[in-house]
Amino acid sequence: MTAPRLQSWTAIVEEVTRRIASGDWAPGALIPNEADLAAEFGCSRTTVNRALRDLADKGVLDRRRKAGTRVRDLPDSRARLDIPIVRKQVERRGAQHGYHLLHRDHSAPPPAIAAQLELEAGQKALHLTSLHTADGQPFVLEDRWISTLAVPDALQADFAACNANEWLVQNVPLSTGEIGLSAAPAGAEEAEVLGCAPGTALFRQDRLTRNAGMPVTAVTMLFAPGYRMRLDL
Incomplete structure (x- = not known):
């Protein structure tokens, strides 16, 4: 035939x-x-x-x-969630958004992150830690790894001026992903940045996003005490 x-x-x-x-x-x-x-x-x-x-x-x-x-064993019928932009989340609360890049390096991620990004041992990814604020108060601590195999342009991006959350949404098509929601106790460093006592229960969001099956970024978001998540259906 x-x-x-x-x-x-x-x-x-x-x-x-x-x-x-x-x-x-x-x-x-x-x-x-x-x-x-x-x-x-x-x-x-x-x-x-x-x-x-x-x-x-x-x-x-x-x-x-x-x-x-x-x-797929069972083809999905899935609801679509837009990648949330933190600046808009803050502004919807009637507050002024602020952003501070705390740390940046290009290094081999921990094994769990490397597995998520499908990196081989020793392969590097871009690591960014940043703080978003609302009216000058801590809102969310963002710990993000970006696969520079999937997004090589990220190495030249000025993430001190533009936060990675918004830059990725604007510059990289993100087709699928996974989101995990949990409560996590604040460690000493996290508590200092978020202005709370160590051990305070924080709302934690872990997100992995892909483009055409290739992992793009893995991020952990730790929200300051009092955060309440809202989803529109």
């Missing part, structure tokens, strides 16, 4: 969806790589990449760097 010639990314989305629905590609199956699909469909790898990214964003495919692309 002659392979179809598919010149548009939407046509590839339809063909991949058809193969999954028909059982040609079963749940959990590893599908052909972009180069093989481009050769089969008679189109560019860029066209295939866009189609697979769209299906990954819809939760149909699971794309991981170096591990390939698989059909």
Whole structure:
């Protein structure tokens, strides 16, 4: 049977969806790589990449760097949450936002962070620690790692002038992610920055975001005491 010639990314989305629905590609199956699909469909790898990214964003495919692309065991139907911009969170409270870069380096992250960013041992990432304030008072302490494999331009960005939270939202497409919410006791250094006693219970948000399956940034946000999270549905 002659392979179809598919010149548009939407046509590839339809063909991949058809193969999954028909059982040609079963749940959990590893599908052909972009180069093989481009050769089969008679189109560019860029066209295939866009189609697979769209299906990954819809939760149909699971794309991981170096591990390939698989059909999800249970295709997602997921609610979409915008990446929150801290400045807007502060301003919605009627307060003036402030920002201070506390630390910046380009170094090998701890093993847990390296695993999240899918980095090999010894590979470096950009590490930023910063404080956001509301009317001059501590609002949230941000501890962020950015994969410079995914975002090489981050090395030249002036994060003393523009916070990484807002810079990433403006400059890097973020297609999927994971968010964890928990309570955490303030350590001595965190308590000093946030103006509370050590051991105080803080609202903690851990977030990992990806672009087309490639991890972009892992961040931990520790909010000052009294913070209340609000979500619009």
